[in-house]
Amino acid sequence: MKSNLSQVFKNIRQIEPSQKLKGLVLCGIEMEKSRLMKRKLALIYSGLTLSSGALILALISSGNAILKSDFWNLLTLMFTDAGVVISHWNEYLWSLMENLPVVSLAFIVIPVFVILLMLNYYSKIYNKTHYNYI
Numbered sequence: 001m002k003s004n005l006s007q008v009f010k011n012i013r014q015i016e017p018s019q020k021l022k023g024l025v026l027c028g029i030e031m032e033k034s035r036l037m038k039r040k041l042a043l044i045y046s047g048l049t050l051s052s053g054a055l056i057l058a059l060i061s062s063g064n065a066i067l068k069s070d071f072w073n074l075l076t077l078m079f080t081d082a083g084v085v086i087s088h089w090n091e092y093l094w095s096l097m098e099n100l101p102v103v104s105l106a107f108i109v110i111p112v113f114v115i116l117l118m119l120n121y122y123s124k125i126y127n128k129t130h131y132n133y134i
Contacts, residue, residue: 037125037129040121040125041122041125044118044121044122044125047114047117047118048115048118048119048122051111051114051115051118052111052115054110054111054114055108055111055112055115058107058108058110058111059108061107062101062103062104062105062107062108063104063108065101065104066101066104066105066108069099069100069101069104070099071096071099071100071101074092074095074096074099075096077092078092
């Protein structure tokens with residue numbers, strides 16, 4: 001049985017692939033890369049659009065709260081009564097920190113961070129597609 005099995009595989013002719021196979025495979029790879037690149041760019045553009053909209057909404061809603069906070073009144077005290085501020089600088093800084101509208105600032109900083117993140121991804125994709133590094 002061993003000899004018959006080895007004889008069977010010796011008599012099989014080698015199958016040659018089609019001449020167009022290499023071109024079809026490379027074309028398929030390029031199409032897949034192009035589709036993946038379009039998907040990444042669509043994700044980046046939608047992220048930029050959504051985070052820009054969120055930034056505008058945050059500026060409208062939280063910007064008013066930041067402007068009306070006592071933080072600005074205390075900050076102007078530094079320019080009007082600099083001598084008092086310098087003599088009591090420790091208490092002044094603590095008062096500034098207490099009146100800082102952190103939640104409103106966070107609503108503004110988070111969309112800015114997402115915008116910068118999306119721009120970073122976009123620059124990486126741009127550099128990868130436009131410059132061939134070794």
